[in-house]
Amino acid sequence: MNEAAHEMQDLYRELVLDHSRNPRHFGRLKDPTHTADGINPLCGDKLKLYLRVNAAGEIESSSFEGTGCAISVASASLLTDTVTGLPVEQARACSAAVAERLTTGDRALELAANLENLRALDGVRHYPSRVKCATLAWHALHSALNQDTTPATTE
Amino acid sequence: MGASAKAVSAADWRADFPALDQSVHGQPLVYLDSAASAQQPAAVIDAVSRYQREDHANVHRGVHTLSHRATEAYEGARDKVRDFINAGSRTEIVLTSGTTEAINLVAQSFCRPRLQPGDKILITHLEHHANIVPWQLVCEQTGAELVVAPINDKGEVELSTLLGLIDERVFLIGIAHVANALGTVCPIEKVIEHAQGRGIPVLVDGAQGVPHLDVDVQALGCDFYVFSGHKMFGPTGTGVLYGREELLESMPPWQGGGDMILEVSFDKTIYNELPYKFEAGTPNISGVVGLGTAIDYLQSIGMANIASYEQALHDYMVVELRKVEGIRLIGEARHKASVQSFLLDDIHSHDLGTILDHQGVAIRTGHHCAMPVMQHFGISGTSRASLAFYNNHDDVDRLIAALGKAKEIFG
Numbered sequence: 001m002n003e004a005a006h007e008m009q010d011l012y013r014e015l016v017l018d019h020s021r022n023p024r025h026f027g028r029l030k031d032p033t034h035t036a037d038g039i040n041p042l043c044g045d046k047l048k049l050y051l052r053v054n055a056a057g058e059i060e061s062s063s064f065e066g067t068g069c070a071i072s073v074a075s076a077s078l079l080t081d082t083v084t085g086l087p088v089e090q091a092r093a094c095s096a097a098v099a100e101r102l103t104t105g106d107r108a109l110e111l112a113a114n115l116e117n118l119r120a121l122d123g124v125r126h127y128p129s130r131v132k133c134a135t136l137a138w139h140a141l142h143s144a145l146n147q148d149t150t151p152a153t154t155e
Numbered sequence: 156m157g158a159s160a161k162a163v164s165a166a167d168w169r170a171d172f173p174a175l176d177q178s179v180h181g182q183p184l185v186y187l188d189s190a191a192s193a194q195q196p197a198a199v200i201d202a203v204s205r206y207q208r209e210d211h212a213n214v215h216r217g218v219h220t221l222s223h224r225a226t227e228a229y230e231g232a233r234d235k236v237r238d239f240i241n242a243g244s245r246t247e248i249v250l251t252s253g254t255t256e257a258i259n260l261v262a263q264s265f266c267r268p269r270l271q272p273g274d275k276i277l278i279t280h281l282e283h284h285a286n287i288v289p290w291q292l293v294c295e296q297t298g299a300e301l302v303v304a305p306i307n308d309k310g311e312v313e314l315s316t317l318l319g320l321i322d323e324r325v326f327l328i329g330i331a332h333v334a335n336a337l338g339t340v341c342p343i344e345k346v347i348e349h350a351q352g353r354g355i356p357v358l359v360d361g362a363q364g365v366p367h368l369d370v371d372v373q374a375l376g377c378d379f380y381v382f383s384g385h386k387m388f389g390p391t392g393t394g395v396l397y398g399r400e401e402l403l404e405s406m407p408p409w410q411g412g413g414d415m416i417l418e419v420s421f422d423k424t425i426y427n428e429l430p431y432k433f434e435a436g437t438p439n440i441s442g443v444v445g446l447g448t449a450i451d452y453l454q455s456i457g458m459a460n461i462a463s464y465e466q467a468l469h470d471y472m473v474v475e476l477r478k479v480e481g482i483r484l485i486g487e488a489r490h491k492a493s494v495q496s497f498l499l500d501d502i503h504s505h506d507l508g509t510i511l512d513h514q515g516v517a518i519r520t521g522h523h524c525a526m527p528v529m530q531h532f533g534i535s536g537t538s539r540a541s542l543a544f545y546n547n548h549d550d551v552d553r554l555i556a557a558l559g560k561a562k563e564i565f566g
Binding site: 003005007008011017042043044045046067068069070071124127129130131 | 179180502503504505506509510513520521522526529535536564565
């Protein structure tokens, strides 16, 4: 297999394809406490993220709906998988760590054990035009936790 | 524009474009994104470079030799543009930064002072955002209304429906010559003929027209025809507003500054004559020099040769795409030029674009600055392969093979 084919496989890893085909927590959440819209104006990807935070400050459940490419859907799906059950502060830290890892492509930036699955998105670092697809949901998470009502964008 | 001096040989033409001779991700480049921006022949690149190295100075000002050369080169290009679209006079050729600026100029300088609340600007559902938003702006400014002629499921404007929308409140009609997202060739001749009879000016967005079709603005009889240099193998940042002299004369300047004046005092400024009245500030001289060279190049091949070669290649591409299992063609007008939009299975166009890029095949993905067209088809975007005369059957075959690879990955 040539290098290009390797890179291609690195981007569309099995876990990414799996999450894009069968997104977890897809759909509207009943009684959300936090929501945010994410828009990628470049490619028209749109998603809405829902969170329900309980009295103890934990994300009790989360979901998303919207349309987008395999990378953005898989990233949102992985996000909901990851943050469900986390205290809000940890989710915030997680959002920052993932956004930085995806943006800088810095693999040295170690991920906490509960973020292991997110390594599946590492392949985007070869694709400057696709990094935004992967970060969209994480920008939305940041907005939702900050109760920001303007849509998160990747621009 | 007569028949070609050169034999019709796509291999010769392709060799004229240095950017096509490279590998991307280890594969020879297949460039199928000319509708977004076309590659430039070596002649254009060299002309721009030679101008920068040898002749550059400001235009219309100095008495020195370089300024004279620069002015000659710049104004010489204007003459080439006039000849290329067969305008009646060089005063009708306003050089702009592109199609977008040209349309905004007409909206703000021609329409804005005259539009009354309740007047209408009529466009079609096929338009690029550049032929929508400038009209929305001027409608907001004046209380006029934007009316949109619908399209059918083939992506065609139905002439009778469009003509049925014309009434005494329609002030101007804006219509694409060739629709950028779908490749539909619009029935502009009929629209112009009908509008002329009722005294309604027509602006034709020719950005996707001039690279593929022989355009004669006098034969068309349109009032405004606008296009961009970079879609016709010239430099970015160049464009043309053709306007009938009588209309341009009646319009106030669009921007103020140097070059567009005859005399300035704090009491009064006397504007320059056409076309300089609309060319404030130092223009994109080297770009316009390149545009002139692009016209020389196109004329050396002959637009009629280009159109027939591209039509045959387009038809081959459509036939081959139809054979791909899971393909859905978006835009199947009877009369099309150079472009095919499509969807493959439920693969998102951006994923498809990335996978094709990895095989050296460059296509455009997304909404193509024509979101209303996407809304009509109930989709967020398409993949679009667009052809120029430097493409060939092998390019189409590579596209088809790359689509097969995408199906494997997403299968």
